Structures are given as C-alpha cells and as structure tokens.
Amino acid sequence: MSSSTSFPTELITKYGLAGPRYTSYPTALQFHEGFDAEAYRRHVQFSNDELIPRPLSLYVHLPFCRSLCYYCGCNKKVTRNESLAGVYLQHLEREIEMQGRMFDPDREVIQLHFGGGTPTYHDDAQLQDLIGQLSRHFFLSRAENREFSIEIDPRTVDNERIVRLADMGFNRVSMGIQDFDPAVQKAVNRVQDEESTLGLIAAAREASFKSVSVDLIYGLPLQTAESFETTIESLLTARPNRISVYNYAHLPNLFRAQRMINTEEVPAPEVRLQLLDSTITKLVDAGYVYIGMDHFALPDDELCIAMNEGTLQRNFQGYSTCRTTDLVGVGVSAIGKVGDSFVQNRKDIHDWQADIDHGDLPVWRGIGLSGEDRLRRGIISAIMCQGHVSFGEFERKYGIEFSDHFALEVESLKPLQDDGLIEMDEQTLDVTPTGVLLLRAIAMKFDEYLLKDAKGKSYSKVI
Numbered sequence: 001m002s003s004s005t006s007f008p009t010e011l012i013t014k015y016g017l018a019g020p021r022y023t024s025y026p027t028a029l030q031f032h033e034g035f036d037a038e039a040y041r042r043h044v045q046f047s048n049d050e051l052i053p054r055p056l057s058l059y060v061h062l063p064f065c066r067s068l069c070y071y072c073g074c075n076k077k078v079t080r081n082e083s084l085a086g087v088y089l090q091h092l093e094r095e096i097e098m099q100g101r102m103f104d105p106d107r108e109v110i111q112l113h114f115g116g117g118t119p120t121y122h123d124d125a126q127l128q129d130l131i132g133q134l135s136r137h138f139f140l141s142r143a144e145n146r147e148f149s150i151e152i153d154p155r156t157v158d159n160e161r162i163v164r165l166a167d168m169g170f171n172r173v174s175m176g177i178q179d180f181d182p183a184v185q186k187a188v189n190r191v192q193d194e195e196s197t198l199g200l201i202a203a204a205r206e207a208s209f210k211s212v213s214v215d216l217i218y219g220l221p222l223q224t225a226e227s228f229e230t231t232i233e234s235l236l237t238a239r240p241n242r243i244s245v246y247n248y249a250h251l252p253n254l255f256r257a258q259r260m261i262n263t264e265e266v267p268a269p270e271v272r273l274q275l276l277d278s279t280i281t282k283l284v285d286a287g288y289v290y291i292g293m294d295h296f297a298l299p300d301d302e303l304c305i306a307m308n309e310g311t312l313q314r315n316f317q318g319y320s321t322c323r324t325t326d327l328v329g330v331g332v333s334a335i336g337k338v339g340d341s342f343v344q345n346r347k348d349i350h351d352w353q354a355d356i357d358h359g360d361l362p363v364w365r366g367i368g369l370s371g372e373d374r375l376r377r378g379i380i381s382a383i384m385c386q387g388h389v390s391f392g393e394f395e396r397k398y399g400i401e402f403s404d405h406f407a408l409e410v411e412s413l414k415p416l417q418d419d420g421l422i423e424m425d426e427q428t429l430d431v432t433p434t435g436v437l438l439l440r441a442i443a444m445k446f447d448e449y450l451l452k453d454a455k456g457k458s459y460s461k462v463i
C-alpha cells in the first residue's frame with residue numbers, strides 16, 4: 001500500500017462487519033469435543049510417519065499476570081500469589097514430557113514462542129528451567145535462522161533483564177504498549193512509563209534481538225486521533241521492526257474485564273475510523289509496509305521479504321515467516337496444529353491440571369480437516385498472506401473446476417469487485433491496496449461455516 005492510497009471510509013463502514021481473524025481455518029468455533037486425545041495421538045503419528053516429517057513450532061502458554069488490563073480478552077490468570085505459578089510450571093513440565101514423547105526426537109523445533117498472559121511474570125530462573133525442560137524433551141534448533149520469541153510486559157522487564165532473555169536464546173521479542181497517553185493508560189488500568197518502554201526497545205536491539213515487535217491498540221477509551229498520533233510519533237523515534245495496531249473490540253458481555261471500562265468513553269465509530277486512517281498514514285509515511293490484518297513492518301524485515309516472496313504464513317500469533325511446520329501447543333488453552341488437524345488444550349486451569357495429574361493429555365477439543373476444509377484453508381491463506389489466488393493451482397491440487405465448485409462464492413464476490421476491493425477474472429483473484437484493509441471481508445466469502453450459519457455475530461468487527 002502506498003501513502004497516497006486515500007482512506008476508504010465508506011467501504012470500511014460497508015464491509016467492516018463482524019468476522020474471524022483467520023489465524024486458523026476452520027476457526028476455533030468449529031473445534032469439537034469429539035476430537036479427543038486419542039484423535040490427537042493419531043494425527044501426531046501420521047505426521048511422524050510422513051516421508052519427510054515437518055519441523056516443529058512450539059507454543060508455550062504462560063497465563064499469569066500481576067494486574068488486570070481492562071481491555072483484555074486473553075486466557076489469563078491475574079494473581080500476585082506466585083505459588084500458583086509454581087504449581088502451574090510443575091504441571092507444564094509434565095505436559096512437555098508427555099507431548100515430547102509423542103513426536104519423533106529428530107523433528108527439529110525451528111520456532112518457539114512464549115505467549116501469555118505475561119511470560120515475564122516468571123523470574124529468569126523459572127524461564128531458564130522451562131527452556132531446559134523443553135530442550136530435554138524436544139530437539140531445539142541451534143540454527144542461526146531459528147525464531148525463538150517471547151512476549152514481554154515492559155512493566156516486568158528492565159534493560160538488564162532484556163539482555164538476560166537474549167542470553168537464554170530468545171532472538172525475537174514482542175511487547176505490549178497499547179497507548180502512551182496517561183489518561184488512556186489509567187482508563188484501561190495499564191500504566192506504563194513511556195521513556196522506559198522506548199529505552200527497552202533500544203536495549204533489545206543492542207542485545208541483538210533480530211526483531212522487536214510492538215502492539216498498539218486503537219479504539220481504547222478516551223483516545224482521540226490527536227492523542228494516538230502523539231503515541232505513534234513517540235514510538236517511531238524507537239523504530240521497532242514490526243508494529244501491530246489492533247482494533248479494540250468492546251464486548252463486555254463476552255469478556256468480564258471489559259465491564260470495568262466506561263462504555264461512554266469508548267470512541268464512537270467515526271472516531272475509530274479517524275484513528276485508523278491517521279495511524280496508517282503515519283506509519284506508511286514513516287516507511288512501514290502494511291502487511292495486512294493490523295500488521296506493519298519495515299521493508300527489510302523478514303515479514304516484508306516473505307510477503308514479497310510469496311512465502312508469508314498465518315498462524316495463531318498473526319503472520320509468520322516460518323516454513324510449514326507442525327505446531328505443538330503446551331499449557332492451558334494452547335492450540336496446536338498437526339498435519340490436517342487442530343487441537344486445543346483445556347481452557348480452565350483446574351481442568352487442565354487435573355488431566356495432567358491423572359497422567360492424561362489435557363486435550364479439550366479439536367478438529368480433523370476434511371478435503372473441503374483443506375481446499376478452503378488454502379484459498380483463505382492465499383488471500384490473507386499473498387493477496388492473490390490462482391484458480392488453476394487449486395484446480396490441479398484438488399481436482400475441481402473452480403468456477404463450478406465456487407459458483408456461489410464467485411457470485412458473492414462481485415460487489416467487492418465492483419467496489420474495488422479485488423480484481424478478478426476467469427483465472428485469478430487479486431486483492432487491491434484498498435482490499436488489503438478488508439482482507440477478512442474477502443476471505444469470509446470462502447468460509448463454508450459462515451455460509452452455513454450466522455455465527456459471525458460472535459466475532460469482533462473487521463475494523
């Protein structure tokens with residue numbers, strides 16, 4: 001997208017309906033409890049038995065936080081009682097051992113992500129111990145191009161600690177900022193010093209982290225276009241490699257924490273559009289490339305390179321450059337992706353611990369993909385990651401006639417074509433620069449489950 005792209009307010013209003021983020025397809029709403037631990041074991045075995053088994057990604061969920069951010073919709077446990085976290089880590093060790101036994105020991109882990117909650121809730125000794133357990137039960141890559149990342153809360157990490165995290169082997173870091181404005185910070189109960197956060201970005205770079213990624217949120221209470229511009233201008237002085245600017249979805253009926261937010265202070269839709277407009281303009285003018293789905297990156301960042309080379313992937317953390325892997329999720333509520341299946345652990349911490357105490361894998365639910373799911377997953381991924389769908393490629397791979405198989409979908413895309421979100425002919429679909437802002441709305445046309453029911457109402461809005 002170029003900075004000259006004018007902001008399509010009307011189209012965003014028209015197509016900014018509720019929709020999934022497509023970090024997976026089918027989405028988690030389709031996971032079911034009929035997919036149990038036995039089904040998961042079978043899929044792992046199939047994946048081990050492949051001629052060339054895929055390398056692994058590991059996701060470790062660390063749900064503890066010291067205080068509650070009112071906008072939060074994550075699976076987290078807010079407590080200052082550190083003994084609870086100790087009990088959690090003991091159970092995690094047993095799950096890591098159980099899962100590690102299932103995968104062939106020569107399957108290399110090329111991507112590791114500690115997510116939360118707040119992984120840096122735990123002290124260095126605990127994190128180091130966790131890495132030690134992972135390396136005992138999985139083959140952690142030592143290659144230069146491995147991606148080992150950790151989410152940090154700048155309120156729990158100082159410049160010395162970031163160096164220690166690098167020494168542990170992490171080479172990518174993402175940190176939550178959300179907004180530097182003190183009034184907004186107070187309204188969402190996340191007060192975090194601007195100067196030390198900016199200093200931490202610089203310290204991470206000095207500590208040789210290959211990529212520093214930060215999260216902002218627009219649509220928070222008391223935000224104005226001007227105040228958010230000030231936050232962005234300040235952040236740009238630190239020039240992080242990647243910036244994600246998420247849309248705050250105010251869903252207090254779904255997320256209890258959000259009931260602490262004064263609904264009257266949440267920006268009106270027209271202000272949210274201004275926030276988005278000025279954010280895109282500022283970041284693009286500053287040289288960032290809009291990847292899609294709220295993600296911006298510097299042109300020399302691996303995400304941009306992967307986008308240009310057509311190798312960008314989408315996973316539960318957003319966009320990724322890693323070649324195709326099987327994803328092993330450990331910890332409460334963690335999601336895995338092995339072969340043609342998704343699996344999710346129990347989301348209640350007590351249920352998760354009880355399963356492990358019984359020596360059982362703490363599987364809650366999942367889904368094995370049908371051929372139709374795989375076909376549609378491929379198309380949705382092509383839209384979200386490459387902005388380009390070659391119909392012939394899917395015809396050859398799946399033995400279909402695209403125009404017959406997707407007659408309804410192609411018809412339903414025509415208004416989007418007329419509105420300039422896509423260009424489409426007999427053989428290809430291409431997302432336009434305007435369409436990049438509305439990727440979800442385009443991808444949703446190929447979501448068979450949305451076509452079947454009206455569950456879209458339980459998603460956040462596209463913008």
Ligand code: SF4
Nearest residue numbers: 065069072074076117
């Ligand atoms: S936003 Fe992050 S730090 Fe805040 S409560 Fe949620 S998980 Fe914890």
